[in-house]
Amino acid sequence: MSEQVYIRPVGATPGPQSEHGDAVRLAGGMVYAHRFAVIVRDTGERDGSLVTDRWLASPETIDDVLGDLPDSVRAEAERQWTALRFAHPALQLGERMVQLDQPQVMGILNVTPDSFSDGGQFLDDPEAGKAHASAMLEAGAALIDIGGESTRPGAAATWEGDELERVIPAVEYCSAMGAAVSVDTRRAGVMEAALDAGAHVVNDVSALRHDPRSLELMASRDCPVVLMHAPGDGDDPHADGGYTNVAFDVFDTLKERRDAAIEAGITQSRIVLDPGIGFGKSLAENLSVLNALPMYHALGCPLLLGASRKRMIGALSHEAPVEQRLGGSIALAIAGMNAGVQLLRVHDVAETVQARNVWRGLRDAALTDFSELPGD
Secondary structure, three states: OOOEEEEEEEEEEOOHHHHOOOOEEHHHOOOEEEEEEEEEEEEEEEOOEEEEEEEEEOOOOHHHHHHOOOHHHHHHHHHHHHHHOOOOOOEEEOOEEEOOOOOEEEEEEEOOOOOOOOOOOOOOOHHHHHHHHHHHHHHOOOEEEEEOOOOOOOOOOOOHHHHHHHHHHHHHHHHHOOOOEEEEOOOHHHHHHHHHHOOOEEEEOOOOOOOOOHHHHHHHHOOOEEEEOOOOOOOOOOOOOOOOOHHHHHHHHHHHHHHHHHHOOOOHHHEEEEOOOOOOOOHHHHHHHHHOHHHHHHHOOOEEEOOOOOHHHHHOOOOOOHHHOHHHHHHHHHHHHHOOOOEEEEOOHHHHHHHHHHHHHHHHHHOOOOOOOOOO
16 A cells, blocks of 8 residues: 655635734745645545545644654655745746746747647747747746747657757747746757757756656756656657546656656756646646645645646637637636746736736735734
């Protein structure tokens, strides 16, 4: 029997004063939680379902709950409790420093012929790509994520030479603007060339599984890396998506990839985790992962959410086409903010930044809402 433990925040609060101090600040951000589910599951089965135990705790009672856990999971639970309260340091990306105490926006620049959202628009027109990147930076994007391979369901794998021809010029012109640049690739050769051309972050949908050279390369370059959950590690990242409980299974896989990266020599503070919305997951599974987002802070790394314009929005909106998914994209971005996600990867930067700024105003104001009450 193999037992696993999870600490899932299940009670949000506007601020610690709302609970007379019995709340914690999740991952050093602007979201507070005052109730937590401590869950143990094992590989035993009863009536075809996983056997789980579940306790509710607050910051005042969590020590008692953790102390009563089985020896096999107590140390891991204590690590997760520490991670939930850990304030992540800023990411130093070239001359830019990206603070992680509030949600930051990552703007998408696709230089592909077949992206589901804007395929071909910026591939053969560098001036259009430059203008788009400049507009995203002006609108408040903290960094630009450049991708040269479509990983939408059903897309064919891209030859590395083609990917390099697409990505490197975009990295160079974005870097020349002074932008912090992320490269969205799963190939070590593209990672290396992009970093040499001025990129600062590697964003790998395969979590460094697709190319066996990637782990060693990223350890040697000592730059931030995004490890995303996708069930397939071959050409199709959407393959092999069978789950027992998708929220926990994604957690377990991200934990395994985090540990593999650390063992390879990548510093934990350089690791960002992405639950992979839309990758090898049904609509119901995507919704389950989104609802569980606060739990992933227990992995001890900043979180990235990429749900912008994705197919699930259309599925929930009478099959709205890609160009009519702004409202759903903003709704999912706000869900990420409410979960304490640090990085939001989006197509619509200006609208998302505006939503973030209003959201932040509400969060700031909530910290003083009870300041005039007697006894507080």
